[in-house]
Amino acid sequence: MDEIKITKATTSKLPSVDFNNLGFGNFFTDHMFVVDYRDGEWGNAEIVPYGPISFEPALSAIHYGQSIFEGIKAYRMKDGSAAIYRPYENMKRFNRSALRMEMPEVPEELFIGGIKKLLQVENQWIPDEIEHALYVRPFMFSTDQVMRVMPATTYKFMIIFSPVGAYYAAPMRLWVEQKFVRAAEGGVGNAKTAGNYAASLHPFAVAKKRGYDQVLWTDANEHKYVHECGTMNVFFLVGGKLLTPGLDSGTILEGVTRDSVIQVAGDFGIAVEERDVSIDELVQAYQAGQFTEAFGSGTAATVAKIEEINYKGFIMTFNPLNQPVADALKQRLTEIRDGVLPDTRGWMVKADS
Numbered sequence: 001m002d003e004i005k006i007t008k009a010t011t012s013k014l015p016s017v018d019f020n021n022l023g024f025g026n027f028f029t030d031h032m033f034v035v036d037y038r039d040g041e042w043g044n045a046e047i048v049p050y051g052p053i054s055f056e057p058a059l060s061a062i063h064y065g066q067s068i069f070e071g072i073k074a075y076r077m078k079d080g081s082a083a084i085y086r087p088y089e090n091m092k093r094f095n096r097s098a099l100r101m102e103m104p105e106v107p108e109e110l111f112i113g114g115i116k117k118l119l120q121v122e123n124q125w126i127p128d129e130i131e132h133a134l135y136v137r138p139f140m141f142s143t144d145q146v147m148r149v150m151p152a153t154t155y156k157f158m159i160i161f162s163p164v165g166a167y168y169a170a171p172m173r174l175w176v177e178q179k180f181v182r183a184a185e186g187g188v189g190n191a192k193t194a195g196n197y198a199a200s201l202h203p204f205a206v207a208k209k210r211g212y213d214q215v216l217w218t219d220a221n222e223h224k225y226v227h228e229c230g231t232m233n234v235f236f237l238v239g240g241k242l243l244t245p246g247l248d249s250g251t252i253l254e255g256v257t258r259d260s261v262i263q264v265a266g267d268f269g270i271a272v273e274e275r276d277v278s279i280d281e282l283v284q285a286y287q288a289g290q291f292t293e294a295f296g297s298g299t300a301a302t303v304a305k306i307e308e309i310n311y312k313g314f315i316m317t318f319n320p321l322n323q324p325v326a327d328a329l330k331q332r333l334t335e336i337r338d339g340v341l342p343d344t345r346g347w348m349v350k351a352d353s
């Protein structure tokens with residue numbers, strides 16, 4: 001792979017962005033990373049000014065959906081350096097998604113190398129404020145301009161950055177889905193592919209109309225086992241143990257934050273069971289006073305508390321002000337990320353390493 005060519009933007013948008021009102025995914029930095037796949041190899045890696053890209057209307061990604069992405073965060077560490085949170089895990093997941101969608105793998109020098117190089121160019125965009133970050137969005141889509149259902153022969157891999165504030169800060173109210181399905185065994189539930197998100201939008205809209213923030217997905221066969229919610233994996237504190245749906249069925253996105261929560265819970269001496277979790281089990285535990293906390297885990301929010309779960313009209317509530325395990329896990333992960341605690345697991349990858 002040749003050197004990454006850099007073409008700098010003539011002006012920066014940075015002075016026009018209000019870092020106190022970022023929200024999520026609203027602003028993009030001055031540059032983007034682009035590399036093309038053709039004739040069986042990646043070539044022409046470049047950093048160019050952020051801006052439109054143009055294609056013919058027959059672009060295969062639009063019609064047939066070969067499109068995958070990742071979501072990662074880069075942080076300003078306490079010592080002023082820039083570091084990326086567990087990007088190798090995202091790279092592995094990205095390449096698993098690529099395999100499932102019959103797309104080429106992206107090698108480390110482009111995936112990790114591209115993020116690092118772009119971070120060096122955009123260093124000033126990494127927010128200093130607490131809970132703020134630079135959201136890193138690597139993505140790949142097919143670029144053939146032929147209208148036939150078949151794997152494309154050309155692809156673009158790109159990385160863009162968005163400075164973000166705190167996400168999903170409000171505790172969530174969840175609707176346990178009994179009609180729609182996010183993923184079935186053998187499908188693409190564990191791939192981070194665009195169509196999964198498109199398919200979730202109508203069920204979300206229906207749940208919203210009912211007054212709920214997110215759908216809590218259940219299995220395709222019986223709507224009995226819990227999967228995940230929105231863009232998060234889920235954890236339930238039952239009898240002092242954390243329960244989270246296992247990954248064997250291939251229907252759940254293998255969250256990097258999920259894995260972090262499991263490891264940090266271990267540090268606290270909290271047992272975690274990764275297995276099938278049925279909604280009936282949760283209801284019974286709730287009725288017995290054993291089900292005391294519920295939260296989601298994901299890059300965007302880290303840990304987001306759940307305050308209500310509605311299962312066919314049976315409502316389970318959790319006081320967001322009394323969820324000590326969720327609070328402790330979130331705090332520990334934040335301290336590792338910000339460099340307040342030593343990074344004993346090598347999770348933070350320095351941008352200039």
Ligand SMILES: Cc1ncc(COP(=O)(O)O)c(C=O)c1O
Nearest residue numbers: 231232233253255256257298299
């Ligand atoms: C469907 C879905 N589940 C779970 C997650 C959580 O994964 P991670 O912790 O890697 O962000 C995400 C976010 O990427 C997601 O989109």
